[in-house]
Amino acid sequence: MTPVDSIRSALDSLRANLLRTVLTTLGIVIGVAAVIAMVGVGRAAEQRVQSVMQNLGANIMIVLNGTSTSGGVRRGSGSKPSLTIGDADAIVRELSSVQAAAPSVRGTGQAVYGNTNWFTALQGVRDDYLPAREWGIASGRGIEATDDRGARKVAVIGRTVVEKLFGAEDPIGQTIRIQRVPFTVVGILASKGQTTWGSDQDDVIFIPLATAMKRVLGGRQVRGDYVHSITVKAYSGDQLADAEREVTTLLRQRHRIQSGQPDDFFIRNITQFLEARAEQERTMGFLLASVAGVSLLVGGIGIMNIMLVSVTERTREIGLRMAVGARARDILSQFVIEAVTLSLAGGMIGVALGVGGSLAASELAGWGLAISPEAILIAVAFSAGVGIFFGWYPALKASRLDPIEALRHA
Amino acid sequence: MEDVREDGAAGPIIRVEGLGRDYPVGTGVVRALRDFDVTIERGDFVAIMGPSGSGKSTAMHLLGCLDRPTSGRYFLDGIDVSALDRDALAGIRNRKIGFVFQAFNLLPRANALRNVELPLTYGKTPRAERAARAADALKTVGLADRMDHRPAQLSGGQMQRVAIARAIVNQPVLLLADEPTGALDTRTGIEIMALFQRLNTEGRTVIIVTHEPEIAQFAKRILRFRDGRLEEDERIAEPADAAALLAGSARSAA
Numbered sequence: 001m002t003p004v005d006s007i008r009s010a011l012d013s014l015r016a017n018l019l020r021t022v023l024t025t026l027g028i029v030i031g032v033a034a035v036i037a038m039v040g041v042g043r044a045a046e047q048r049v050q051s052v053m054q055n056l057g058a059n060i061m062i063v064l065n066g067t068s069t070s071g072g073v074r075r076g077s078g079s080k081p082s083l084t085i086g087d088a089d090a091i092v093r094e095l096s097s098v099q100a101a102a103p104s105v106r107g108t109g110q111a112v113y114g115n116t117n118w119f120t121a122l123q124g125v126r127d128d129y130l131p132a133r134e135w136g137i138a139s140g141r142g143i144e145a146t147d148d149r150g151a152r153k154v155a156v157i158g159r160t161v162v163e164k165l166f167g168a169e170d171p172i173g174q175t176i177r178i179q180r181v182p183f184t185v186v187g188i189l190a191s192k193g194q195t196t197w198g199s200d201q202d203d204v205i206f207i208p209l210a211t212a213m214k215r216v217l218g219g220r221q222v223r224g225d226y227v228h229s230i231t232v233k234a235y236s237g238d239q240l241a242d243a244e245r246e247v248t249t250l251l252r253q254r255h256r257i258q259s260g261q262p263d264d265f266f267i268r269n270i271t272q273f274l275e276a277r278a279e280q281e282r283t284m285g286f287l288l289a290s291v292a293g294v295s296l297l298v299g300g301i302g303i304m305n306i307m308l309v310s311v312t313e314r315t316r317e318i319g320l321r322m323a324v325g326a327r328a329r330d331i332l333s334q335f336v337i338e339a340v341t342l343s344l345a346g347g348m349i350g351v352a353l354g355v356g357g358s359l360a361a362s363e364l365a366g367w368g369l370a371i372s373p374e375a376i377l378i379a380v381a382f383s384a385g386v387g388i389f390f391g392w393y394p395a396l397k398a399s400r401l402d403p404i405e406a407l408r409h410a
Numbered sequence: 411m412e413d414v415r416e417d418g419a420a421g422p423i424i425r426v427e428g429l430g431r432d433y434p435v436g437t438g439v440v441r442a443l444r445d446f447d448v449t450i451e452r453g454d455f456v457a458i459m460g461p462s463g464s465g466k467s468t469a470m471h472l473l474g475c476l477d478r479p480t481s482g483r484y485f486l487d488g489i490d491v492s493a494l495d496r497d498a499l500a501g502i503r504n505r506k507i508g509f510v511f512q513a514f515n516l517l518p519r520a521n522a523l524r525n526v527e528l529p530l531t532y533g534k535t536p537r538a539e540r541a542a543r544a545a546d547a548l549k550t551v552g553l554a555d556r557m558d559h560r561p562a563q564l565s566g567g568q569m570q571r572v573a574i575a576r577a578i579v580n581q582p583v584l585l586l587a588d589e590p591t592g593a594l595d596t597r598t599g600i601e602i603m604a605l606f607q608r609l610n611t612e613g614r615t616v617i618i619v620t621h622e623p624e625i626a627q628f629a630k631r632i633l634r635f636r637d638g639r640l641e642e643d644e645r646i647a648e649p650a651d652a653a654a655l656l657a658g659s660a661r662s663a664a
Contacts, residue, residue: 015519316515317517319515320517320528323476323503324504324576325503325504325529325580329497403476404476407511
C-alpha cells in the first residue's frame with residue numbers, strides 16, 4: 001500500500017467521524033497555537049530591544065530636569081531646570097561605571113538656505129554626545145571640543161535636513177541661517193531612520209552646546225546655564241542599574257536635596273525598561289511554552305485514545321485488509337498515517353490560530369508581531385511528531401491482530 | 411511469484427499432507443484438526459461441510475493461509491506455505507487466494523470500485539491499472555452499472571457480488587468462500603451460487619465452506635468433517651445447476 005493510499009484511507013475515516021476528529025484535534029490545535037504565539041512573542045520582544053538599542057546607542061540612560069509646580073499646575077518633565085554642564089562633568093569624573101555624560105539642550109527653529117527654509121529640531125551638544133549615542137558621521141566631521149569652547153557657528157545636519165534644504169547639492173562648507181544666525185555646515189550625520197515610535201531622527205541639526213545656549217536657544221528655550229538633558233553612557237549594560245543609582249545619589253548631593261525630598265530630575269532608563277519588559281515577555285513565553293507542552297501532551301493522549309477506539313471499531317476491516325494481503329507494516333503505517341493526519345490537521349488549524357493570536361496580541365498588548373516561518377515549521381513538525389508518537393501504540397496493536405480473530409469480531 | 415512454483419502449472423492446486431492444528435487451552439490442548447490429507451485439482455468446485463466444532467473452519471483458515479498448521483505440510487499452487495511467516499503468508503493470500511465472507515466485509519466508506527481495488531493496493535499493481543482491473547472484475551459479476559455505489563446503497567446480493575469481484579480482481583488460483591450465502595435469502599443465495607459456478611466453469615478453483623446441503627449440492631465434490639477429522643470425501647457425479655434452477659423457477663413463477 002502506497003502512502004497515497006494510506007492518506008486517502010485516513011482522510012476517509014477521519015471524514016466519517018468529523019465531529020470526533022475535530023474534538024480530538026483540539027488539544028493539538030491549542031498546543032500548536034501556543035507554540036506559534038510563544039515564538040512570536042519572544043522574537044518580537046527581542047527585536048524591539050535590539051532596534052531601540054540601535055536607535056539610542058547601547059547602555060544609555062537619559063537624565064532629565066524635574067517637574068515644577070506653579071499654582072497647583074504641574075508642568076511636564078523638564079519644566080524645572082536643575083541640570084548643569086557641571087553636573088555632567090561631575091558624573092563622568094566621579095562615577096567609575098560611567099563612560100560618558102553628554103549634556104545637551106534642545107529646541108526648534110527655522111533653518112534657511114538660499115531661498116528654501118525648513119523648520120527642524122535643534123540640538124546643542126558637545127563632542128561627547130554623538131559618540132555616546134554611537135551616531136556616525138556620513139561626511140565631513142562631527143561637533144568637536146574646540147567648536148564648543150569657541151562657541152563656533154558650525155552645524156552638523158541630519159539626512160532629512162539635507163534633503164529639505166539642499167536637495168542634490170553638497171551642503172559641506174555652505175552657510176545656513178538658524179534663527180537668523182549664520183552657520184557653516186561642517187558635517188552630515190549618518191541616517192538613523194525612524195524611532196520605534198515613528199519620529200524621524202534624521203530631521204535634526206546639531207550645533208555646539210555653547211553656541212546653542214548663547215546664540216540660538218538662549219533666553220526663551222534655554223534658561224541660564226541649565227541644560228535640558230544629560231545622556232549618560234555606562235560601560236556595560238550590567239552596570240546600567242548601578243550607574244542609575246550612583247547618578248541619583250550624586251545629583252541629589254550636588255543639588256543639595258534633603259533626604260525625604262523628591263528628586264529635582266529624573267532618569268529615563270529606556271534600555272533597562274525594555275530589558276525588563278523583554279524579560280516579562282519571555283516569562284510569558286515560558287508560560288505559553290508550558291501551555292503548549294501540556295496541550296500537546298493532552299492532545300497526543302486524545303489522539304491515542306481515539307485511535308485505540310478506531311482500531312477496535314474497525315477490527316473487522318483490519319481483518320479483511322489482512323485477508324486480502326495487508327502485511328503487519330501496511331496496517332501499522334495506515335494507522336500511524338491516520339494519527340499523523342489527525343494531528344497535522346490540528347497543527348494546521350493551530351498555526352492559523354497562533355498567527356491570528358499573535359496578530360491580536362500585538363494589536364491589544366502592543367507586543368510587536370514576529371511570525372517566523374521556522375516557528376510554523378517547528379509547530380507542524382511537532383504536531384506530526386505527536387501523531388507518530390501517540391499513534392504508534394494503537395497502530396502496533398492493530399498490526400498485531402490475528403486475522404482470524406479480527407474477521408470474527410462483531 | 412510464478413517463478414518459484416515447484417510443481418508447475420500442471421500440478422494440483424492444493425496438496426495437504428497430515429495437516430493438524432492444536433490450540434492450547436489451559437493446561438491441555440484442543441486438537442481442532444488432525445491428519446488432514448487432501449489433494450484438490452485445478453478447476454475443482456469443493457464444498458466443505460460439517461457441524462460446528464467439526465474442524466471445517468480450522469481447515470478453511472489453514473487452506474486460506476490465515477493460520478499456520480501445528481503439524482503436516484500444505485502445498486498451495488506448488489509452494490510449501492506451512493513454514494512461511496506472517497508477512498509471507500499475507501503475500502500469498504494477496505496473490506493466490508480470493509476470499510468471500512458471509513458478512514461481505516466491504517469498507518462502508520468506499521464505493522464498489524474502490525472496494526474491489528483493495529487487494530490491488532497491497533500488491534504491485536500500478537495505480538493507473540487498478541481502476542481498470544477493478545472495473546473488469548465488477549463487469550464479470552454483473553455490476554458494471556454500480557461501480558460508484560457505496561455498500562449502503564446496494565442490496566445484499568449486490569454487496570456479495572462486489573465481494574466476489576474483490577476476490578477475483580487479483581486473478582487468484584483459489585476462490586475461498588466462507589458461508590457466502592449465509593446472510594442472503596434463498597433465491598439470492600442461488601444467484602450467488604450460479605455466479606460461483608460460472609466462475610468455476612471459466613477455470614477458477616472454488617472452495618465453499620457451508621453447513622447447508624442445498625448450497626453444497628452445487629459443488630462437484632464434498633468434504634465432510636467431524637470431530638477434527640476429514641470423515642468423508644464425496645465426488646458428486648452431477649451437481650445441481652444453479653442457473654438452470656433459477657431459470658426454471660422464473661418460468662414456473664411466470
